[in-house]
Amino acid sequence: MLTVDITPMAVNGTAMYHVVRDSVRNILLKFPRARLQLSGMPIQRDEFLANDLTLTSFQIASASGLIDRFLDGHHNATHESTSGHPRNPEDILIVFDALYLLLYPKYDKSVAYVLDLTPFTRPEWHAERVSRKYKEAFARLYDPTITPVAISESTADDLWANFAIPRSRVKVIPLYNRLALPRSTLKTTKTFLFVGSLEVRKNVPGLISAFKSSGANRLGYNLRIAGTDSSASATVREIAATTPGVHLLGRLSEEALRHEYAQCAALLFPSFWEGFGLPVLEAFAYGKPVLISNCGALPEVGGPHAIYVDPCHKPSLAKGIAELARRIDAGEFGEAYRRETLQWVSMFSLETYLDRLEELLRSVDKSSVAHRPAKRNVLRVLSGFRVRSRGSIRNPAISRPNEMTPLDSFSPNQLYLIIQTRRVRLMQDIASYRSATPLARLPKAAKAIQSFVFLCVTNALARAEINEAFLLRLSRGHEKDNESSVH
Numbered sequence: 001m002l003t004v005d006i007t008p009m010a011v012n013g014t015a016m017y018h019v020v021r022d023s024v025r026n027i028l029l030k031f032p033r034a035r036l037q038l039s040g041m042p043i044q045r046d047e048f049l050a051n052d053l054t055l056t057s058f059q060i061a062s063a064s065g066l067i068d069r070f071l072d073g074h075h076n077a078t079h080e081s082t083s084g085h086p087r088n089p090e091d092i093l094i095v096f097d098a099l100y101l102l103l104y105p106k107y108d109k110s111v112a113y114v115l116d117l118t119p120f121t122r123p124e125w126h127a128e129r130v131s132r133k134y135k136e137a138f139a140r141l142y143d144p145t146i147t148p149v150a151i152s153e154s155t156a157d158d159l160w161a162n163f164a165i166p167r168s169r170v171k172v173i174p175l176y177n178r179l180a181l182p183r184s185t186l187k188t189t190k191t192f193l194f195v196g197s198l199e200v201r202k203n204v205p206g207l208i209s210a211f212k213s214s215g216a217n218r219l220g221y222n223l224r225i226a227g228t229d230s231s232a233s234a235t236v237r238e239i240a241a242t243t244p245g246v247h248l249l250g251r252l253s254e255e256a257l258r259h260e261y262a263q264c265a266a267l268l269f270p271s272f273w274e275g276f277g278l279p280v281l282e283a284f285a286y287g288k289p290v291l292i293s294n295c296g297a298l299p300e301v302g303g304p305h306a307i308y309v310d311p312c313h314k315p316s317l318a319k320g321i322a323e324l325a326r327r328i329d330a331g332e333f334g335e336a337y338r339r340e341t342l343q344w345v346s347m348f349s350l351e352t353y354l355d356r357l358e359e360l361l362r363s364v365d366k367s368s369v370a371h372r373p374a375k376r377n378v379l380r381v382l383s384g385f386r387v388r389s390r391g392s393i394r395n396p397a398i399s400r401p402n403e404m405t406p407l408d409s410f411s412p413n414q415l416y417l418i419i420q421t422r423r424v425r426l427m428q429d430i431a432s433y434r435s436a437t438p439l440a441r442l443p444k445a446a447k448a449i450q451s452f453v454f455l456c457v458t459n460a461l462a463r464a465e466i467n468e469a470f471l472l473r474l475s476r477g478h479e480k481d482n483e484s485s486v487h
Helices: 015-028 045-051 057-071 096-104 130-142 154-163 202-216 233-241 254-263 278-285 298-305 315-331 337-346 350-368 378-383 412-435 437-486
Strands: 001-003 033-038 041-043 092-095 109-114 148-150 191-195 222-226 246-248 266-269 292-294 307-308
Touching: 001 015, 001 412, 015 233, 015 350, 033 045, 033 057, 041 045, 041 057, 057 130, 057 337, 092 096, 092 307, 092 350, 096 130, 109 350, 148 154, 148 222, 148 350, 191 202, 191 254, 191 278, 202 222, 202 233, 202 315, 254 278, 266 278, 266 307, 278 292, 278 298, 278 337, 292 298, 298 337, 307 315, 412 437
Parallel strands: 001 033, 001 092, 092 109, 109 148, 191 222, 191 266, 222 246, 266 292, 292 307
Antiparallel strands: 033 041
């Protein structure tokens, strides 16, 4: 029996709303006995289907209330006696956000989507209660009865680096382009488009500031921002009101969004961090060039067809926008570019996504949790290092979904970065100790000593892994040399 949690569908307007809806539609076709749960409450399958896979306003309100109680710590995992469904030991639970694992008692087998780790790696971008609950949910993913599903290689790497969850246990299922290929005859206008909520993570204030600095408005370009209000809305509105050429569109219907994609000259999406980045695929489907960040999962989605900028460096972003405007005016993104982007988007199809999801669910159904690997990331566990969501270790030009290879360890660049981060942290703690008042010096000294110990441990472990990786590559080189000499 398959139990499917559809709680993300109660948060209308998010990209995951459409992903969950498409996934559930296919699951109900392929798994006739599957049953639905909303924040731990049973949903009648026939009623849900009759309503065209749409929740009623009452169900959405009820789920929102339960989620609020849950985030405030007043709602525990649903017990079998109150869930409305007797649970069989062979039941499989699937949640489309790891957070909702906490709403359910332990299942013998579970599948949990992980969208991104920013509630843990960048808690300042989220409400404190949200970050606290996500940290609890992420930590639970090491349970061998749970199969984590990352929507990108970037997210899978973050799980390995931050929570010691072996890459061999994480299944990567990239998302898909949900907009049908367009047949629009709208004329392209000198408009840049941004699509996404107005939250800190999306870097909208930085985008507006860079647009102003780029001089694109003087060349006739406007910036249209489509997205729902969020934590940074007030700041965005204040900056947009004083920046010529910037228009806030609010939340758009799907038809209106298609219209914006069809008439825009390019998509600007310099988010600080993304677990995937669906707007990039949507813009590519319309043959539009995109300017995106060089970090997170965006290089996996943009591949060799995007223009990359450092979202943390405003001059880089402004220069990228100016260069993009110049290339558009020069006619560099013609029919050949459109064919290439359509071919790229075809690799992220809904059919491929659904096939991978069905294959995973059937393999979990047949699997035995007793023989799952228990390998831990020793470096992460002993050093206490937490990877921050900054920077990229990928080459955008070669990061294609069918060429991704699992990482069994940190790359040398990552390891050196960890050492340097520890060293900087120690220097900050020493400076804090020196500037502290006499009464505060004792705890500051203890913190500096702790940082020194962490640096020593991290340095030893990291360099050991670097040497091991070097020796492994060297041995593989000798094996190839021996093979060639034999032949």
